[in-house]
Amino acid sequence: MIPVRGFDEQVVAVLGLGRSGLAAARALQAGGAAPVVWDDGAEGRARAEAEGFTLRDLTRPGAFEDVACLVTSPGIPHLFPKPNPVIHAALEAGVPVDNDIGLFFRSFATQDWDQFDALPKVVTVTGSNGKSTTSALIHHCLTHTGRNSQLAGNIGRGVLDIDPPENGGVVVLELSSYQTDLARALTPDIAVFTNLSPDHLDRHGGMGGYFAAKRRLFAEGGPDRAVIGVDEEPGLFLAGQMAEGPGDDRVIRVSVARKLAGPGWNVHARKGFLSETRKGRQLASIDLRPISGLPGTHNHQNACAAYGALRALGLPPRTIEAGFASFGGLAHRSQTIAEINGVRYVNDSKATNVDSAAQALKAFKRIRWIAGGLGKDGGIGGLGAELGNVEKAYLIGHSARDFALQLPDTPHEICETLEVAVARAADDATPGDTVLLAPAAASFDQFPDFEKRGEAFIALVGTLRFPD
Missing domain, CATH: 3.90.190.20 (Mur ligase, C-terminal domain)
Known part of the structure; x- marks a missing residue:
């Protein structure tokens, strides 16, 4: 568990008692806060009450008088198409609203890290399609090398349920637009953007809002390295915003639509071959065609994005290739x-x-x-x-x-x-x-x-x- 910091002896309200909500309540309590919880469903309230949490009907007037923060589950609308009444009431009362992702980033680093030889890293993956496979592939390749890695967020474990990081450990987070849109803290070391296509538009008020939710991970998160798919205009725009110039290798551009050239750091796949170039020179190539767990162009895009993140973490190309070869793919995805x-x-x-x-x-x-x-x-x-x-x-x-x-x-x-x-x-x-x-x-x-x-x-x- 990652105990939530910064709310010692303060009342924090939790709305929605599914997997992420209950995990947030436990982590808040472990960090010294006094969580009060609510769910519209009787089943969720019963689960929380069985764990000893204090129920508070957040729909009642005055429910937020002593509350320092409201933590809400990602599936609950906070702006479009219409804010949930509880979230609206919190905002009216001047109470900040956050989610488990924001709590994670504000609580992840601790003084224990002073004793580590290598600081833990957080890799985040977002996008419309491919983010689960990309996240799982990064995690698989890290564990294949023996490096401590945990997979969490929208896949694997709840983000606050993971173990405190070890020396040099990596946390790989798949993040949906619902999660990035509301999190008050976003500080990944490496952020990956796979692609963008219309989805969840009612929740974000259109494509502009949908892109803005994902862009927050980069523009506000300020990652040390950004791995960005540039085959659609939003990704191309985002890469341009993150880079200081053509040769800025803090941005790793990814494509499966064309060969990428230029002085920057690029990863592209053409006709089943992944190529890495930097400063105009090819550094490595991987034949993706025989890898049964990564069939098709869309999985080649996932492989390129994962490769970029793994290279940013310092893994050599041949080590990554061996990890790819042993990847069996994700359930329900090709x-x-x-x-x-x-x-x-x-x-x-x-x-x-x-x-x-x-x-x-x-x-x-x-x-x-x-x-x-x-x-x-x-x-x-x-x-x-x-x-x-x-x-x-x-x-x-x-x-x-x-x-x-x-x-x-x-x-x-x-x-x-x-x-x-x-x-x-x-x-x-x-x-x-x-x-x-x-x-x-x-x-x-x-x-x-x-x-x-x-x-x-x-x-x-x-x-x-x-x-x-």
């Missing part, structure tokens, strides 16, 4: 489940929007595509250029018929359920085909989350491998 009778089955349930589904469709040939669920604005209309690899689509869920209307030239079948879709795709598939779950939609019409949807796909593929 995860190969099985190969049965020459047919590959891939679980990319995390592909909940058009951009992430497009990357999956580009990564494989001869695809039997399982798509659908609770579709987002625009459906799959933006996928036209990527449908050339699709042999047939098998459509499920609430948006199945809407998606069918957007596939006039692609063979498709409305299957309604994942069970039917897997069975029909398996029946149709021939050796060399890939049965790909890349829904381009949320899961909430039929599954609690994308993980449960992916687990259901894995189980169904298991019945194909081992029939009753």
